[in-house]
Amino acid sequence: RRHVLGLADFTPxxxxxxxxxxxxxxxxxxxxTKKVPALQGxxxxxxxxxxxxxxxxxxxxxxRRLSADTLNFAAGTSSLTKGETILDTAKxxxxxxxxxxxxxxxxxxxxxxxxxxxxxLGVRVSILNAGDGQHEHPSQGLLDLFTITSxxxxxxxxxxxxxxxxxxxxxxxxxxxxxxxxxxxxTSSKAxxxxxxxxxxxxxxxxxxxDSSLPNRNIFLHWELEPALKxxxxxxxxxxxxxxxxxxxxxxxxxxxxHFGITRDRLKLCKPDVKILHPGPxxxxxEVSSDLMDDxxxxxxxxxxxxxxxxxxxxxxxxxxxxx
Ligand code: CP
Numbered sequence: 001r002r003h004v005l006g007l008a009d010f011t012p013x014x015x016x017x018x019x020x021x022x023x024x025x026x027x028x029x030x031x032x033t034k035k036v037p038a039l040q041g042x043x044x045x046x047x048x049x050x051x052x053x054x055x056x057x058x059x060x061x062x063x064r065r066l067s068a069d070t071l072n073f074a075a076g077t078s079s080l081t082k083g084e085t086i087l088d089t090a091k092x093x094x095x096x097x098x099x100x101x102x103x104x105x106x107x108x109x110x111x112x113x114x115x116x117x118x119x120x121l122g123v124r125v126s127i128l129n130a131g132d133g134q135h136e137h138p139s140q141g142l143l144d145l146f147t148i149t150s151x152x153x154x155x156x157x158x159x160x161x162x163x164x165x166x167x168x169x170x171x172x173x174x175x176x177x178x179x180x181x182x183x184x185x186x187t188s189s190k191a192x193x194x195x196x197x198x199x200x201x202x203x204x205x206x207x208x209x210x211d212s213s214l215p216n217r218n219i220f221l222h223w224e225l226e227p228a229l230k231x232x233x234x235x236x237x238x239x240x241x242x243x244x245x246x247x248x249x250x251x252x253x254x255x256x257x258x259h260f261g262i263t264r265d266r267l268k269l270c271k272p273d274v275k276i277l278h279p280g281p282x283x284x285x286x287e288v289s290s291d292l293m294d295d296x297x298x299x300x301x302x303x304x305x306x307x308x309x310x311x312x313x314x315x316x317x318x319x320x321x322x323x324x
Contacts, residue, residue, distance in 0.1 A: 003115045003127040004315055006136035007184035012159050015145065015185060019157045021314035022146050022307070029065065029310060039068035039320045045098040047090065048130065049075045049105040054280055054305055055130045055139065059102045062312035068320070071098065090114045091121075099323050100126045100316060108133030108177075126319040134175050134244065140279050141181030143311040147304050148234055151275065163190035166271075168228040170260060171238035171287055172201045175245065178279045179238055187217035194220045196228035197260060198251060201240075225260050229269040236277045237262050237287040253286045262288040267298065275300050 001014070028036055044063035048056050056072070063070045071093060075081075080089060086105070093101060103111040111129040118125050131137040148167075149157035167186055173179045173195050186193045195202055202221060222228045229235065240256060251259075267274055276288060277300050284290050293299055 002119075002124075002319075003111075003129075004138050004319065005112050005115060005127065005129045007138045007141045007181045007188075008136070010138075010184065010188065012188055015142075015159045015188060017318065018142050018311065018314050019146055019149060019159070021318060022142075022310040023150070023155070023157055025065075025313040025317070026150075026307075026310040028313075035065050035067060037067045038317055039063070039066040039099075042068045042099040042320050042323060043071060043097050044068045044100045044102065044316060044320075045071040045073065045093040045096075046102045046130075047073045047093065047104075049080070049086065049103075049110070050131070052104055052130070054308060055104065055137075056102075058305070058308040059128075059130065059139075059312050059316075062309050062316055065309070065313055066316055066320070068099075068316065071096065086110060087114065087117050090117065094118070094121075094123060094125055098125055100128060100319055102128045102130045103132075104130040105132050108135035124323060128315060128319065131177055133177065134180075135177050136181045136184075137177040137279075138181050139308070139312055139315060140178050141185045142315070143304060143307045144178075144182055144236065144277060144279070145185045146311050147277065147300055147307045148275075150307070151300070159185075159189045161189075162186065165191045165233040166194065166231055167191050167234045167236065168194045168196060168232045168270075169236045169238065170196045170225065170228060170262065172240050172245075173197050173238065174201045174203055175241040176238045182236060183217075183219065187219055190218070192218050192220065194222060194228040194232070196222040196225050198256070199223050200251070225266065226269060229266060232270040232274055234275050234277060235262055235267075235270060239279070239281060240283055240286060253283065257286050257289075261286060262292060264289065264292060267292070274298065277301065277304055279304065 060070050115127040149161045152161040276298050
């Protein structure tokens with residue numbers, strides 16, 4: 001595959017390739033040098049048209065650990081402010097020799113439009129979607145998958161390990177590209193995926209989630225928290241995306257926490273060894289109680305960030321190998 005734009009069309013074999021490659025790079029990251037020469041001479045351009053802490057920094061670190069050169073673009077200090085278009089911006093980085101472009105934009109479809117333009121130009125650049133609007137965030141979905149499967153088998157993480165597991169995804173499903181990418185990866189396994197949220201943030205029509213093939217997948221919707229949490233192995237909480245909500249959709253933070261916040265008391269409904277994930281950034285004390293978020297017995301939040309570097313190394317390596 002030339003580009004990674006989403007997980008909707010990933011095959012189980014492709015998920016396993018990424019997981020195994022990430023496991024190898026996790027080994028590399030545990031060595032003293034933490035670096036391999038795999039992408040020496042290649043250029044990775046991080047084109048972030050929307051803010052990011054984790055994704056941008058970990059793609060940059062991943063590229064450097066693979067010995068690639070990195071170019072970092074921030075919309076606010078770029079020539080976009082003078083009216084340059086997004087496509088012309090991408091072509092400018094192409095002219096500087098970018099082999100891969102990591103793209104985040106607040107509108108769904110921007111990485112796809114850039115990939116289509118690059119295909120039309122007949123150039124070998126790869127586009128990686130680092131989050132497009134409410135559509136997909138594939139590297140987050142992959143790092144979540146890596147974090148969960150590594151917990152089950154650290155040496156050999158793979159999709160098949162999720163068979164029989166119950167995974168609850170809780171919160172602002174409507175606005176969440178992370179939820180969409182996770183739905184695609186997790187429903188490709190034999191896990192049961194339970195979505196829970198208030199009706200305003202969990203679309204009643206599955207079609208609104210974005211694909212008519214979803215009803216054929218192992219997915220369940222709940223407008224109350226308890227059935228989703230019951231006997232869950234993993235609880236994935238999502239940030240309330242206030243910046244994407246129109247005011248009539250916005251529950252008060254207190255009200256949300258009261259009905260859908262993950263607390264120690266509510267965790268008693270889950271399996272005793274349940275783990276909590278959150279893609280970050282977290283609204284502390286809203287999606288998950290503050291003390292739980294910091295409790296290593298339950299929280300995988302730091303591990304998700306750590307996994308991000310190995311998984312993004314895997315993606316860049318798999319996209320970039322063969323280009324030297
Ligand atoms: N999870 C995630 O995408 O975080 P950032 O917005 O900080 O990159």
